[in-house]
Amino acid sequence: xxxxxxxxxxxxxxxxxxxxxxxxxxxxxxxxxxxGEAAALNVLKQDLAKEGYAWKDVPVAGGGGDAAMTxxxxxxxxxxxxxxxxxxGYTVLDYAEAGKMGDLTETAIAEGWDKAVPAALxxxxxxxxxxxxxxxxxxxxxxxxxxxxxxxxxxxxxxxxFDDFIVLxxxxxxxxxxxxxxxxxxxxxxxxxxxxxxxxxxPEFYKKAFNDLDEEALKSDTMKKSFDNLAKLKEYVDPNxxxxxxxxxxxxxxxxxALVQVMGDWAKGEFKxxxxxxxxxxLCYRFPGTDGSVIYNSDMFGMFDVPxxxxxxxxxxxxxxLSKSFQSAxxxxxxxVPARTDVPDTAFDACGKKGIADLKAANDGGTLFGSLAQGxxxxxxxxxxYKDVVSKFVHxxxxxxxEAVNQLVQAIDDAK
Amino acid sequence: xxxxxxxxxxxxxxxxxxxxxxxxRAHLQEWLPKIVLAPSFAITLFFVxxxxxxxxxxxxxxxxxxxxxxxxxxxxxxxxxxxxxESNPPSSWYTSITNMAIFGLLYIVICLALGLLLxxxxxxxxxxxxxxxxxxxxxxxxxxxxxxxAWKWFLDPGLGLEQTLHQWGxxxxxxxxxxxxxxVIYTVVIAGVWQASxxxxxxxxxxxxxxxxxxxxxxxxxxxxxxxxxxxxxxxLLRPVxxxxxxxxxxxxxxxxDLVVALTSGGPxxxxxxxxNFMYEYTFKRNEMAVGSASxxxxxxxxxxxxxxxxxSELREKxx
Numbered sequence: 001x002x003x004x005x006x007x008x009x010x011x012x013x014x015x016x017x018x019x020x021x022x023x024x025x026x027x028x029x030x031x032x033x034x035x036g037e038a039a040a041l042n043v044l045k046q047d048l049a050k051e052g053y054a055w056k057d058v059p060v061a062g063g064g065g066d067a068a069m070t071x072x073x074x075x076x077x078x079x080x081x082x083x084x085x086x087x088x089g090y091t092v093l094d095y096a097e098a099g100k101m102g103d104l105t106e107t108a109i110a111e112g113w114d115k116a117v118p119a120a121l122x123x124x125x126x127x128x129x130x131x132x133x134x135x136x137x138x139x140x141x142x143x144x145x146x147x148x149x150x151x152x153x154x155x156x157x158x159x160x161x162f163d164d165f166i167v168l169x170x171x172x173x174x175x176x177x178x179x180x181x182x183x184x185x186x187x188x189x190x191x192x193x194x195x196x197x198x199x200x201x202x203p204e205f206y207k208k209a210f211n212d213l214d215e216e217a218l219k220s221d222t223m224k225k226s227f228d229n230l231a232k233l234k235e236y237v238d239p240n241x242x243x244x245x246x247x248x249x250x251x252x253x254x255x256x257x258a259l260v261q262v263m264g265d266w267a268k269g270e271f272k273x274x275x276x277x278x279x280x281x282x283l284c285y286r287f288p289g290t291d292g293s294v295i296y297n298s299d300m301f302g303m304f305d306v307p308x309x310x311x312x313x314x315x316x317x318x319x320x321x322l323s324k325s326f327q328s329a330x331x332x333x334x335x336x337v338p339a340r341t342d343v344p345d346t347a348f349d350a351c352g353k354k355g356i357a358d359l360k361a362a363n364d365g366g367t368l369f370g371s372l373a374q375g376x377x378x379x380x381x382x383x384x385x386y387k388d389v390v391s392k393f394v395h396x397x398x399x400x401x402x403e404a405v406n407q408l409v410q411a412i413d414d415a416k
Numbered sequence: 417x418x419x420x421x422x423x424x425x426x427x428x429x430x431x432x433x434x435x436x437x438x439x440x441r442a443h444l445q446e447w448l449p450k451i452v453l454a455p456s457f458a459i460t461l462f463f464v465x466x467x468x469x470x471x472x473x474x475x476x477x478x479x480x481x482x483x484x485x486x487x488x489x490x491x492x493x494x495x496x497x498x499x500x501x502e503s504n505p506p507s508s509w510y511t512s513i514t515n516m517a518i519f520g521l522l523y524i525v526i527c528l529a530l531g532l533l534l535x536x537x538x539x540x541x542x543x544x545x546x547x548x549x550x551x552x553x554x555x556x557x558x559x560x561x562x563x564x565x566a567w568k569w570f571l572d573p574g575l576g577l578e579q580t581l582h583q584w585g586x587x588x589x590x591x592x593x594x595x596x597x598x599x600v601i602y603t604v605v606i607a608g609v610w611q612a613s614x615x616x617x618x619x620x621x622x623x624x625x626x627x628x629x630x631x632x633x634x635x636x637x638x639x640x641x642x643x644x645x646x647x648x649x650x651x652x653l654l655r656p657v658x659x660x661x662x663x664x665x666x667x668x669x670x671x672x673x674d675l676v677v678a679l680t681s682g683g684p685x686x687x688x689x690x691x692x693n694f695m696y697e698y699t700f701k702r703n704e705m706a707v708g709s710a711s712x713x714x715x716x717x718x719x720x721x722x723x724x725x726x727x728x729s730e731l732r733e734k735x736x
Contacts, residue, residue, distance in 0.1 A: 070700050077482070094481040094703065184595075184684060240574040242595040242684040381480075384702045388508060388686060395597050395685035397506070414495065415704075 023310045026317045028301075029058040029075070030086035031068040037269075040333040047320045053313055058082055076100050081304035083314050087133065089124050089375040090383075092302050096127035102305045104131040107315050113322055116340035118363040120370065121298055133300040134321040135339035137331050138359055141264045141295040141371045142195040142287040145250065145271070150177055150259045151283060159288040162199050162229060169236040172259040180233060181249040181258035184242035186391035188249070190373035192262040193230055193390045199289035200226040203367045206293070210372040213382065213416070218409050227393060227401035234394055242395065253282070262287060264297070264374070268335035268351055277349075284351040286358070294362035297374035298339060378412075385411035468716065471709045479705035492710035508686050509711070512694040515601045519690065520669040522605045523612075527665050528658070530609065531616025536646065538617070539624045549621070552614035560611065564678025567607040568594070597687040600680055604672075604688060607679055612668065616661050623657035624650065659726065666722050670715060691715050 026048060032041050045055045060068035065088065072085050081100065095101055108114060108131040117125065117135060125133040144159075154175045159165040172179035182188065198206040201222040209217035217223065238258075241249075250270040252258035261267060271282050278284060286292075301321055303314055320326055327338035332347045337355040341363060345356045362368040370376030373390075375383045389408045392398045398407055478488040499507040506514070534552060538545055555563065570576040571594040581589040593599035627650060635649050673692035680688040689697075691711060699708025 066701055073481075073700075091481075098482050185681065186686065239592070240572070240595060243681055380701070380703045384697075391685040393685075395687065397597055397685050397687065415702075 022312050024052055024313065025054040025056050026084065026313045027056040027058060027082040028084055028086075028317075029060065029068060029072055029082045031060055031065040032086065033059050033061045037334065040330045043329045043333075044317075044320060044326055047323070047326055048316060051316055051320070053316055076304070081306065083306055083310060084134075084301040084303050084317055086136075087300050087302040089297065089300075089370070090379045091375070092124050092133045092300055093127055094379075095302060095304075096130075096132045100305060101127065101130075101132035102303045102311070102314060104134070104303055104315065104318050105129070107131070107318055111319060111322065113340070116342050117322075118339075118341060118359070118368060120296065120363070120368040121339060123370075124298070124376070125300055131303075133302045134318045136299045136301055136321060137327075137334055137336035138294075138296050138298050138339050139264045139266060139336045139374075140355060140359070141191055141297065141374060142198060142290045142293070143263065143265055143267070144283075144285045144287055145253055145261045145263060145267050146283040146285065147253045147256050147259060148279075148281055148283050150175075150256050154259070156259075158283075158285050160291075162196075162289050165288040166232060169233075169259070173236060177256075178238045178252065178258040179236035179260065181252040181261040182237045182241050183244040183246045183249040184237075184394065185245070186387040187373055188246050188263070189394045190387040190390045191264060191371070192233070193226070194295050194371050194373045195262055195287035195290055196229050196233070197223070197226045198293055198295060198369070199287055200229050203293045203369070206295070206369055210377045210386075211370055213378055213412055215409060215413075218412065219405060223405050223408070224401040227404045230390070230393065231401070265335050265337075265351070265355060269333075272335065278351045284354065292358075292361065292365070293367040293369065294358050295369050295371045296359075297371045297376045299336075379415075381415035382412050385415040471712050475706055475709035475713050477706055479709070481703040481705070483705060492706040495707060496710055496714065508689055508697075509691075509694055511687060512689045512691045515604075515687075515689060516670070516691055518601050519605055519608070519672075520666070522602070523608050523669050524662065524665045526605070526609045527613045527616050528661060530613040531661065532620050532651075532654075534613065534617040535620035535624055538621060549618070553618050554614065555611045556615040558611065560672065560674040561678045563607050563611045564675050567603070567610070568679050571603055571606075594680060595684060597684045600683040600688045604676055604679055604690075608669075608672065608675055611675075612665065616665070619657055619661050619664075620654065623654045627653050659730075663723065663726060667719060670719055691718075 030041065032038060048055060058071075060071045065086065068086065069091065072082075072087075075081055076095065087095070092101070113131065113134075114122070118138070121135045121138065125131060125135050146156075150172065154168075154171040154177070156168045156171055159168050169179035182192065194206075194210070197210065201209070201217075205217060205220075205222055208214040209220075209223060246263060246267070247270055249258075249261050250263065250267045251274075253261045254271060254274050254276060265284075268278075268284070271278070276282050301317070303318060306314055322340065324338075324340070324343045327340060327343045328347050331338050332352065335352075337348075337352060337359055341360050343356075345353045348356060359368070372378055372383055372386055377383065378386075386408065389398065389404060389411050392407070393401075393404045398404045473485075473487075474483055475492050476487050476490060477484050478486065478491070496509055499509040500513065538548060538552075542548075571591070573579065573592045573595060578589060578591050594603045631649060631653075632645065635645055640648070671692060672690060673696065676682065676688050676690055676693055682689055682693060692715065695708050695711045695715065697708075698704045698711065702708075
């Protein structure tokens with residue numbers, strides 16, 4: 001089987017090297033197929049067209065990118081990788097470990113990426129000293145998205161602590177509005193729990209438990225308290241939340257059916273698409289008790305080990321991706337913030353400006369953490385085991401926080 | 417078996433014909449079917465049985481995101497074993513196999529019962545049978561994805577049945593199985609039965625039409641009531657149809673994956689998973705190819721445990 005794969009790979013390689021001249025085309029696999037995302041990607045397309053490179057789109061629809069990753073695996077296994085592919089976190093490192101990625105170090109040093117890109121992101125774009133991916137953006141997860149009209153109606157103010165948050169949710173409940181819009185899918189529940197843990201245990205604790213997977217921290221009373229806090233939040237969710245998509249939960253906030261959603265800043269794209277303005281229609285706060293820290297995930301363009309004649313196109317793509325103009329233009333549309341800290345924030349709205357400032361502060365202060373729920377805290381096996389436990393807790397298969405902590409330790413240990 | 421014995425019988429008579437042309441033609445006749453079948457046979461051998469062996473091999477390795485060919489022993493099976501017998505509260509694997517038992521049993525029994533009942537009712541020479549038959553059969557033409565999505569909307573308390581009845585004034589009506597971890601697997605049964613029972617009805621109807629009317633008339637003359645007639649004569653005569661229907665339903669139950677994904681996307685906290693969902697998740701999404709392969713092997717063994725005795729009994733009947 002392996003021989004066959006190698007044979008097909010060789011065949012494919014010779015087929016490509018048969019043309020000696022450079023291929024003026026980039027092939028890009030991604031799952032940004034929704035309207036806003038496609039528009040954002042268009043910016044890159046035009047930038048590359050200016051340099052004379054054609055764009056060959058390989059879109060594989062599906063929000064989480066599962067289908068895209070399956071398609072990518074097949075392409076790479078067949079020895080025919082795309083020039084680049086949208087990838088997340090540990091997936092990049094998996095492919096790099098398997099020796100499938102290219103090397104962009106020269107370009108990276110020439111362009112000064114190593115200084116501009118936050119160190120936390122470099123953990124995923126640099127493998128074994130070599131640049132293997134170009135980060136496109138930084139999303140952060142510890143946000144509250146609040147409907148301003150509802151907030152005014154119930155007379156709420158920005159919650160600074162977890163207890164404030166509970167008080168605020170109680171006010172909404174008393175006013176007959178669904179306090180918390182939650183989508184009952186495991187990644188959404190775990191994304192919210194990321195923030196709860198950071199709020200309950202503080203930055204040190206989050207890093208220890210969810211980035212270093214320290215067993216003492218995972219077993220600790222602080223983790224139990226985090227689960228208790230999650231159980232409190234669950235009380236404010238409408239009974240029909242199970243299985244709801246994240247954008248439907250966002251829509252509840254947009255329409256004023258619900259007060260608040262805890263979600264990554266991609267939710268801002270939905271507000272934007274609905275024609276809402278930050279400050280007047282909706283409010284963005286950091287999850288109470290997590291101000292100053294940023295839990296991030298990031299989209300990366302993984303750069304594959306392509307034949308020699310496609311390298312020039314790949315380098316052009318990487319340069320264009322990390323250019324300040326693209327980083328700004330793209331992230332204004334996408335709702336995220338630039339992956340380099342030296343991009344001016346002039347084009348961004350209030351929430352975007354706050355996001356950029358927070359990222360810079362967190363990067364300088366060492367409080368920038370990979371989101372475990374989004375696959376930036378630990379490899380996929382661990383991240384999924386974590387999502388399982390959180391989801392089972394939210395849906396009642398696990399009933400006490402003691403049990404949840406035991407399960408979490410066991411599941412993470414199993415998956416390691 | 418039958419094929420080889422026939423060719424063996426032909427061979428002496430072919431070599432007895434001395435002229436060369438004749439024997440060439442005879443040879444060709446003998447070989448032609450084999451030559452024509454060879455490519456599809458080879459493809460099947462490689463892509464089905466070859467990959468089964470490959471999967472079995474992978475299940476004994478430490479494969480993560482990509483196949484890894486160093487054997488590391490039955491670690492994956494040990495994990496599945498532990499997840500089956502030593503996990504409390506239930507692991508995803510335990511949930512998957514208990515769901516399989518619930519879903520498989522109910523799906524098969526209800527489909528058979530409902531299919532038989534519909535077939536018997538339709539067999540009463542009623543008017544408009546030509547119209548009713550395709551109406552019941554039509555769900556089978558839909559893919560499981562469509563069935564899943566349609567039922568998802570229908571069963572969603574905020575959208576479908578419950579919401580509608582509330583709007584009509586029956587506000588005490590309550591039906592939220594699709595959001596309930598303990599009952600969600602039964603909604604999968606409902607959608608699955610809706611899809612397949614029409615097809616089973618068609619199978620039974622064909623079986624009923626194939627029954628010798630002389631036997632029915634004779635028993636009617638002997639004074640059998642309709643109930644006795646069906647219970648003692650007709651249903652026992654349908655035994656071969658039961659067996660075929662059982663096999664079709666059993667393998668549909670074991671392979672069903674898309675229905676769960678479309679209907680509940682795994683259910684609250686993964687409580688609607690079937691083993692095929694487990695296999696896909698672990699192999700392709702969680703980068704645990706070895707565990708995924710091991711679960712696939714266990715699924716194959718489960719199917720074999722049903723199919724092999726059936727094939728054995730069928731073949732034994734033929735040779736008798």
